Amino acid sequence: MKDKKYLLIPGPTQVPPPVVEAMSRPIIGHRSAEFQAIVERVTGKLKKVFQTKNDVFILGSSGTGALEAAVANLVNPGDKVLALSCGKFGERFRDLAKIYGGEVDFVDFGWGYDIDLKVVKKKLEENPDIKVVLATQNETSTGVQNDIEGLGKLVAQYEAVLAVDAVSGLAAIDLKTDEWHIDIVASGSQKALMLPPGLAFLSVSDKAWRKIEENTSPKYYFDLLKARKSIAKWNTAYTTPVSMVYGLDAALDMILEEGLDNVFERHKLLAKATRAAIQGLGLELLAPDDCASMAVTAVQSPMVVDADTLRKVLLRDYGVTFAGGQDAMKGKIFRIAHMGFADKMDVIIAISALEMALGKCGYKAELGAGVREAQMIFVGGEHA
Numbered sequence: 230m231k232d233k234k235y236l237l238i239p240g241p242t243q244v245p246p247p248v249v250e251a252m253s254r255p256i257i258g259h260r261s262a263e264f265q266a267i268v269e270r271v272t273g274k275l276k277k278v279f280q281t282k283n284d285v286f287i288l289g290s291s292g293t294g295a296l297e298a299a300v301a302n303l304v305n306p307g308d309k310v311l312a313l314s315c316g317k318f319g320e321r322f323r324d325l326a327k328i329y330g331g332e333v334d335f336v337d338f339g340w341g342y343d344i345d346l347k348v349v350k351k352k353l354e355e356n357p358d359i360k361v362v363l364a365t366q367n368e369t370s371t372g373v374q375n376d377i378e379g380l381g382k383l384v385a386q387y388e389a390v391l392a393v394d395a396v397s398g399l400a401a402i403d404l405k406t407d408e409w410h411i412d413i414v415a416s417g418s419q420k421a422l423m424l425p426p427g428l429a430f431l432s433v434s435d436k437a438w439r440k441i442e443e444n445t446s447p448k449y450y451f452d453l454l455k456a457r458k459s460i461a462k463w464n465t466a467y468t469t470p471v472s473m474v475y476g477l478d479a480a481l482d483m484i485l486e487e488g489l490d491n492v493f494e495r496h497k498l499l500a501k502a503t504r505a506a507i508q509g510l511g512l513e514l515l516a517p518d519d520c521a522s523m524a525v526t527a528v529q530s531p532m533v534v535d536a537d538t539l540r541k542v543l544l545r546d547y548g549v550t551f552a553g554g555q556d557a558m559k560g561k562i563f564r565i566a567h568m569g570f571a572d573k574m575d576v577i578i579a580i581s582a583l584e585m586a587l588g589k590c591g592y593k594a595e596l597g598a599g600v601r602e603a604q605m606i607f608v609g610g611e612h613a
């Protein structure tokens with residue numbers, strides 16, 4: 230059946246039926262009292278998911294818009310910026326800081342590795358004039374998650390403001406914005422928040438506001454001072470993507486009904502099962518266990534087949550889409566997402582399709598060897 234598809238990429242992700250339904254409601258005016266009430270309600274729920282009492286903004290853009298908003302409002306030309314990177318999205322944050330005139334100290338921990346807090350501490354000690362620190366919570370390009378708790382508590386001891394790209398991690402991996410002192414958290418709609426692409430989100434701490442209030446970088450659409458004026462009236466500065474906000478309302482209800490801790494536990498379980506399955510097939514994982522992402526698993530393609538050829542077979546024969554590798558990782562890795570509206574059977578589908586496709590590509594894996602490992606995790610070993 231050609232139309233049956235299984236979207237298992239790290240964004241856009243599958244959108245649950247209640248969200249689709251909510252988004253199909255009639256449009257109302259984005260400046261109406263009725264819509265203001267919705268924005269107020271939704272912002273309250275967003276704050277729960279961000280685990281913050283800080284201001285939280287809804288932006289009409291993809292996740293990169295939230296990253297740009299963070300940089301455009303924080304970085305003054307000539308400001309010293311410490312950009313911590315372990316992949317594609319860390320590099321993007323660096324690029325943005327450069328474009329806004331930051332004097333960027335780029336620390337590359339390498340693709341497949343996580344941020345080393347000892348290195349960060351040394352940088353901060355030696356450079357008390359660092360104004361902004363940029364980091365990625367979940368590095369989607371490599372399936373690595375960083376210790377944002379440790380980083381937040383470290384940077385809080387210095388003058389620098391910490392901005393975290395949580396585009397693919399928020400609502401999949403715990404992020405306690407206030408408790409961990411994260412000044413800016415940026416996220417996007419199309420990943421663990423279970424919406425289509427089109428919205429971005431940003432939380433802003435008091436420490437960040439002080440920096441934003443003295444910022445001189447040119448900006449227009451992403452001016453957070455304008456956004457702050459608008460949100461005081463439960464509005465956005467420019468036309469709000471009304472249908473997306475309806476969907477957000479429904480998605481946040483699902484997340485909060487499940488309970489944040491349960492949502493994180495589910496992601497952890499799916500990641501564990503996926504990793505066990507991959508190892509059961511004799512394949513190599515890119516990220517080591519201690520920094521493996523709960524939201525996406527990156528797998529090294531076996532020598533006999535290029536990852537992109539394998540992905541073509543998966544899509545052609547089984548309707549399954551995995552993501553490929555980016556930049557230097559292209560053709561070398563494939564990435565299986567287990568974020569957002571994902572559950573145990575998504576992992577089983579992913580792994581069973583992978584087993585069949587591997588066989589077609591000349592990699593001899595015993596059928597069921599990966600699926601069995603995932604099942605064992607799911608049943609807790611009771612049928613071993």
Ligand code: PLP
Pocket residue numbers: 239240291292293294318365367368369370394395396397417426
């Ligand atoms: N940051 C991370 C960690 C991401 O995974 C992505 C998208 O994959 C982005 C930023 C960019 O988001 P968008 O493509 O929505 O602009």
